[in-house]
Amino acid sequence: DTGVSQDPRHKITKRGQNVTFRCDPISEHNRLYWYRQTLGQGPEFLTYFQNEAQLEKSRLLSDRFSAERPKGSFSTLEIQRTEQGDSAMYLCASSPTRDSGNTIYFGEGSWLTVV
Amino acid sequence: DQQVKQNSPSLSVQEGRISILNCDYTNSMFDYFLWYKKYPAEGPTFLISISSIKDKNEDGRFTVFLNKSAKHLSLHIVPSQPGDSAVYFCAASAGMDSNYQLIWGAGTKLIIKP
Numbered sequence: 244d245t246g247v248s249q250d251p252r253h254k255i256t257k258r259g260q261n262v263t264f265r266c267d268p269i270s271e272h273n274r275l276y277w278y279r280q281t282l283g284q285g286p287e288f289l290t291y292f293q294n295e296a297q298l299e300k301s302r303l304l305s306d307r308f309s310a311e312r313p314k315g316s317f318s319t320l321e322i323q324r325t326e327q328g329d330s331a332m333y334l335c336a337s338s339p340t341r342d343s344g345n346t347i348y349f350g351e352g353s354w355l356t357v358v
Numbered sequence: 359d360q361q362v363k364q365n366s367p368s369l370s371v372q373e374g375r376i377s378i379l380n381c382d383y384t385n386s387m388f389d390y391f392l393w394y395k396k397y398p399a400e401g402p403t404f405l406i407s408i409s410s411i412k413d414k415n416e417d418g419r420f421t422v423f424l425n426k427s428a429k430h431l432s433l434h435i436v437p438s439q440p441g442d443s444a445v446y447f448c449a450a451s452a453g454m455d456s457n458y459q460l461i462w463g464a465g466t467k468l469i470i471k472p
Contacts, residue, residue, distance in 0.1 A: 247401075285362075285447050285462025286402065334401050346392060347460065349401035 245269060247350035249335050255356045256325055263321045264353045268337030275318050276347060277310055278334040279303065286334055292318060293340075325357045361385045362450050364463035372471050377435040379466050381448030384429065388450040388461075393422060393433045396445045396465070405446075406433070435468075443470045 248267045256262050268275045273294050278286035289308070291299040294315035304310075307325075312318040322329055332354050338347040363382045371377045381391075389410040394402035408415040408422045408431065415422050421434045435442055448463040 249401075283367075283464060285449070285464055286460075287462075288460065332399075332401075336401075346404055346407055348404060349394075352399070352401045354399070 247335055247337050247348055249333075249350040249353045251353060252351065253354045253356075255358060258327060258357055259324055261321060261323045262325060262355060263319055264333050264335075264355075266318045266320070266335030266350060268317070268335070269348060272337035272339050272348075273315065274338045274340060274347075275312055276336040276338075277318070277320050278336065278349075280332045280334055280352070281330075289320075289333075322355070325355075327357045330355055330357045360464075361388075362448055362461045362463040364446075364448055364466045366466050367464070368467040368469065370469045370471060371438050373440060374437045377433075377438045377442065377468055377470070379433040379435075379446050379448075379468065381431045381433075381463055382429060383431075383450050383461075385450070385452065385461075386429070387452040390451045391422070391424060391431050392449045392451075392460070393420075394447045394449065395442075396447060402447055438468075438470045440470050440472060443468060 250265045275292045277289040280286045288301050290310045292312040295312050307323045310320045332352040334352045336347040336349040361384050392407040393405040395405050396402045406417050406420045406422050408424050413424050424431045445465040445467050447465045449460045451460050
């Protein structure tokens with residue numbers, strides 16, 4: 244399978260615990276994105292990497308959230324001191340650098356439930 | 359302020375007929391539009407896109423129409439099949455290098471009736 248893969252697919256954690264999600268993008272894609280989606284809403288942008296550089300962060304990304312892409316390949320999204328409001332699907336996506344077209348390809352998402 | 363609006367939360371269509379999903383936007387700087395399909399508990403899957411230099415793009419059963427003057431786009435699926443039942447999201451971006459700035463609608467749930 245050469246699509247975007249995310250791990251774990253589901254995570255249940257107690258409030259206050261830290262969680263980490265991993266994303267492996269499509270291998271030739273140098274752009275990687277994290278989004279968050281809750282029921283009845285479209286995806287909300289969180290952050291974006293071009294290779295290993297984190298180029299943009301949303302205001303939604305509080306200081307409890309941190310994302311890394313140390314070697315420009317896989318990425319991790321860590322949420323510290325989780326809160327119930329963090330419960331959502333966390334989506335990773337990737338895209339190549341192209342002269343035109345902004346199509347991004349999503350993974351299957353990581354469901355987080357904070358209890 | 360919702361820059362991309364999908365005003366129909368759900369749509370029910372008979373199998374074999376045409377499904378028309380609508381999307382309106384307010385930002386005249388948007389120049390690239392995409393449709394994604396999403397099944398429950400899965401990530402969105404890219405369906406079709408259109409650049410603002412075009413008014414129509416077709417791919418198999420899927421056609422997207424763009425009316426820039428009305429700031430409106432629509433996705434036509436014909437003929438509709440049971441596997442098309444999913445939530446459809448419209449997304450838009452401004453500028454070729456603004457992938458991360460995709461602005462999404464809230465989605466329309468399409469139900470195909472046998």
